[in-house]
Amino acid sequence: xxxxxITLEDAGKFVDLIKQVESESDFxxxxxGERNLTVEQQVKRLEGMKKSHNSTIFxxxxxxxxxxxxxxxxxxxKRDKHSVYLVIGILKQYRGLGIGTKLFQQLDVWANEKxxxxxxxxxxxxxxxxxxxxxxxxxxxxxxxxxxxKIGAEYLxxxxxxxLLPTSEESEKSLLKGMEGVFVPVNNPDVSxxxxxxxxxxxxxxxxxxxxxxxxxxxxxxxxxxxxxxxxQPMKFxxxxxxxxxxxxxxxxxxxxxxxxxxxxxVKVNQIDREGxxxxxxxxxxxxxxxxxxx
Numbered sequence: 001x002x003x004x005x006i007t008l009e010d011a012g013k014f015v016d017l018i019k020q021v022e023s024e025s026d027f028x029x030x031x032x033g034e035r036n037l038t039v040e041q042q043v044k045r046l047e048g049m050k051k052s053h054n055s056t057i058f059x060x061x062x063x064x065x066x067x068x069x070x071x072x073x074x075x076x077x078k079r080d081k082h083s084v085y086l087v088i089g090i091l092k093q094y095r096g097l098g099i100g101t102k103l104f105q106q107l108d109v110w111a112n113e114k115x116x117x118x119x120x121x122x123x124x125x126x127x128x129x130x131x132x133x134x135x136x137x138x139x140x141x142x143x144x145x146x147x148x149x150k151i152g153a154e155y156l157x158x159x160x161x162x163x164l165l166p167t168s169e170e171s172e173k174s175l176l177k178g179m180e181g182v183f184v185p186v187n188n189p190d191v192s193x194x195x196x197x198x199x200x201x202x203x204x205x206x207x208x209x210x211x212x213x214x215x216x217x218x219x220x221x222x223x224x225x226x227x228x229x230x231x232x233q234p235m236k237f238x239x240x241x242x243x244x245x246x247x248x249x250x251x252x253x254x255x256x257x258x259x260x261x262x263x264x265x266x267v268k269v270n271q272i273d274r275e276g277x278x279x280x281x282x283x284x285x286x287x288x289x290x291x292x293x294x295x
Contacts, residue, residue, distance in 0.1 A: 001067075001099070003106045006057040008050075010066070011042040014059070017066045021089035026151070027127040028089065054081055054114055058106050060090070060099045067094045070103040074116070082117040088130075096129070098208045104137040111165055120162040124149060131159065132205045136213050136223065138180065139163045179222050181213070182248050185229040186287045192226045195286050199265050216250065234288035246282055246290040255279060255295035 006014060015037055023032040049055045054074025060067050068090035075083045086107070090099050111119060122145060123130050139161040147155035186192040193212035196202045202214035205223060212226045237245050252258035259281060262269050268284040280294040 001060060001062040001102075003058055003060055003102050005110075006046060006059050006069075008043055008046050010059065011046060012039045013066050014057070014069065015039055015042050017069060017091070018089065021069075021091060024092040025089070027124045027130070029149070052076075054084060054116060056110060058103050058110075060094075060103060062094075067091045068099050068103060070107055072107060072110070072119075082115070084111065084116050084119055086119060086121040088121075096208055098210070100133045101137070101206075104133075108137075108165070115167075117165055117167055118162060119165065120160070122148075122158045122160055125157045125159055131161075134161050135215075136206045137163070181223040181225050183225045183227050184248075184285070184287075184289055184291075185232055185235065186226045186285075186289070187228070187232045189226045189228050192286060196224065196226070199262075199267060232287060234284075235290060237290075246292045249280065249292035249294045252293050252295055255293070258293055 018037070019033075019035060022028045022030050022035060046057075049057065052074055054072075056072050058070045058072075060069070069088070071087040073085045073087075075081045088100060088103060107119070110116075119139070121134065121139070123134065125131075125144075140163070142160040142162050145158040145160065148158045149156045184192075189207065189210070189212040193204055193207060193214060196214050197204055202216055202224065203218075204212065205215050206213040210228050214224050214226070216222055216224065235247055237247060259269065259272060262283050270282040272279055272281045274280075278294055280292055282290050282292050284290055
């Protein structure tokens, strides 16, 4: 499977792809069979996009067949050329396989090259899997469009979601702006994700065969990604004179209660240590990975 930008030669297949996605989805704007789009019309749209620096379409392709798309439509006025509106669609049989993630990753590369500052989209609030993907890719909910879509006899709300990319000035000041996530090697992401949910109270955001992404809490922007590894070995920090033996420290709501709850749940937990005014301890996930708590 590969991700690439669209060409004029893709117009016919792309029209068919859009219509098929809309026929399979409960959450697209157009109902099945409602869209009247010819290949000739699509060619003209693509020709217009090629003349624009801030609009494009990325395609997901497998075995010479189109299976997904991400449309980026840039503003046309001077005051909103930095902003791009997004529409994504993936064939039903290929959803949940990480294709959406790959499309957004390619979009980020393109947007940074084009000095795009704002990425935005709307999503029906009931579409939880899509919202989870957008959150994973750094989008935040900005507001609600009440009763903006009518499906059957029911009026549904949509979320406004957006992601701000660093401006060129910000990029010059700092290459990095925060910690998006940490990666933990595991034998089985599905099994480990259940432990992180049930024992630590994390919230599952996104899952596929090779990885599971969980949010630590509603207040935290950092996610934990459990990655399936071959011939798994628990994480081991290199020997050092500083005394650190783990890669990650989590911040608890209540230090003592967190320690007690882990012990009650049968988690392997080391004793509490102290360095100055900071207390910390190490506990272990089902794969033997050492994780820390400090407070």
